[in-house]
Amino acid sequence: MNAPLANSRFLRACRREPVDATPLWFMRQAGRYMPEYRALRSKHSMLELCRNPALATEVTMQPVNAIEVDAAILFSDLLLPLEPMGIPFDFIKGEGPQIERPVRTRADIDAVKVFEPREALGFTMEAIRLVKRELGGRIPLIGFAGAPFTLASYAIEGGHSNNFALTKALMYGDPEGWHRFAARLADIVADYLVAQIEAGVDAVQVFDSWVGALNAADYREFALPHTQRIFAALEGRGVPTIHFGVASASILGEMREAGGDVLGADWRITLDEAWDRIGHDRGIQGNLDPTLLLGPEDRLLAGVADVMRRAAGRPGHIFNLGHGILPPTNIERVQAVARFVHAWKPE
Ligand code: CP3
Numbered sequence: 001m002n003a004p005l006a007n008s009r010f011l012r013a014c015r016r017e018p019v020d021a022t023p024l025w026f027m028r029q030a031g032r033y034m035p036e037y038r039a040l041r042s043k044h045s046m047l048e049l050c051r052n053p054a055l056a057t058e059v060t061m062q063p064v065n066a067i068e069v070d071a072a073i074l075f076s077d078l079l080l081p082l083e084p085m086g087i088p089f090d091f092i093k094g095e096g097p098q099i100e101r102p103v104r105t106r107a108d109i110d111a112v113k114v115f116e117p118r119e120a121l122g123f124t125m126e127a128i129r130l131v132k133r134e135l136g137g138r139i140p141l142i143g144f145a146g147a148p149f150t151l152a153s154y155a156i157e158g159g160h161s162n163n164f165a166l167t168k169a170l171m172y173g174d175p176e177g178w179h180r181f182a183a184r185l186a187d188i189v190a191d192y193l194v195a196q197i198e199a200g201v202d203a204v205q206v207f208d209s210w211v212g213a214l215n216a217a218d219y220r221e222f223a224l225p226h227t228q229r230i231f232a233a234l235e236g237r238g239v240p241t242i243h244f245g246v247a248s249a250s251i252l253g254e255m256r257e258a259g260g261d262v263l264g265a266d267w268r269i270t271l272d273e274a275w276d277r278i279g280h281d282r283g284i285q286g287n288l289d290p291t292l293l294l295g296p297e298d299r300l301l302a303g304v305a306d307v308m309r310r311a312a313g314r315p316g317h318i319f320n321l322g323h324g325i326l327p328p329t330n331i332e333r334v335q336a337v338a339r340f341v342h343a344w345k346p347e
Helices: 009-014 035-041 046-051 053-066 080-085 106-110 122-135 148-157 165-173 175-199 216-234 249-258 271-278 290-294 297-311 331-343
Strands: 089-092 096-099 141-146 203-208 241-245 262-264 283-288 317-321
Touching (some): 009 203, 009 317, 035 046, 035 053, 046 053, 053 122, 080 175, 096 148, 106 175, 122 141, 141 148, 148 165, 148 216, 165 175, 175 203, 203 216, 249 271, 271 297, 283 297, 297 317
Parallel strands (some): 241 262, 283 317
């Protein structure tokens, strides 16, 4: 990594070093709220965009060129590793992901394939190299993958779920099978993230989006050991790690134990309280409610100011939303948030 990049606001904040302005990026900063994205999407499916390195690069760069973000995130999807595991899926318009044959039995679990990400997901590694060239050292690139609980929940439920009934039924009903599945997912995800680091990403985020469905005891028993294995595999590789979950306020302490230089928090908890729970020896990323972007600008900016005030100028805050940008969002609102955060002076 070149020296100016290592000194970028985003990477400095990941290391809890002082910064000239709070760095920010937005989860789902590339996507349907952008006219440029919708234009490309009218010609290609979501999976085509992910699997074509030139198109994935173009989409990754769209928000970088339109908004003052301090990091790019690779355009891809959490679910891409499922296909080479032998769990094919597609994105269905208006419904989200749909897994063809969900994982439900011990035989299904044992059939899950471990694969070489540098080959099976070689298009992702190629996209990383192209994006790095395109960025030319201006801002860092974030790579990502899903944590075992969140990935397993898609594989088991067959798509999105509100209560994770099938996932929990398998977890409680066949703990040994669950652990075998989650351990295999952890090995695959760790190798996939290492491959992304080798290809050039400057930081990685582990998305455990749905882990807030677990209480602390269940998180500790069923998720923590596997997520911990991923972070252990990333140690000493020279890139900071971010660990993100939604509705995870009650398990932030356990998530911290699993790993991450920076922990994500959503809007259901105030940023200062979340940081107390995480501990000030780690960074924090968050935590504006993405629906505030849909309302009036004064209320939006009051929400941003509240987040900034609660961060209190402490090193180690990366501004972000508590979850992804929603499709009806107006890009001007996102640009206004970026300008506001960068202009903020600690009071
Ligand atoms: O943040 C970024 O800009 C990078 C791109 C990115 C996408 N998905 C693009 C995407 C990232 C980091 C993800 C991660 C992801 N994918 C997560 C974890 C983050 C989170 O939101 O909690 C999850 C749970 C998924 C699975 C997934 N992908 C779902 C449930 C859906 C359908 C829901 C929806 O918003 O339509 C997707 C599709 C998806 N992934 C889109 C994008 C831009 C929309 C695709 C389209 O129709 O154009």
